[in-house]
Amino acid sequence: MKECPHVPALPRPEPEPLNATCPECRALDSHPVQLRICLECGYVGCCDSSTYRHSTGHFEKTGHPVMRSFEPGEDWRWCYVDLLIV
Known part of the structure; x- marks a missing residue:
């Protein structure tokens, strides 16, 4: 299994x-x-299900690799570089 560094x-x-x-x-x-x-x-920022996909845009501008859900009761993370839920 691939891991995210x-x-x-x-x-x-x-x-x-x-x-x-x-x-x-x-x-x-x-x-x-x-x-x-x-x-x-x-x-x-908003997720890719939103019209403008601002979280992805933030990654593309900054290279900051990991976002976490900011929704109540959720704590999963997504790494844009490794394309993994971490």
Whole structure:
């Protein structure tokens, strides 16, 4: 099974969220489907099921590899580099 080397390199504790929702969706008056938080910087963005896919855009701009679900009761993580749920 492939393992993700990016998770052990993440800051501890996790960063505080920079926003309560996706600021780009808010500016576009769009509704984010699900939110993700960047575990490197705390950016909060919408998922790929949302129209604008801002979390993926954040990864493409910054290279920050791991996002965590920012939905209540969920704590799974996604690594964009390794394409793994971690």
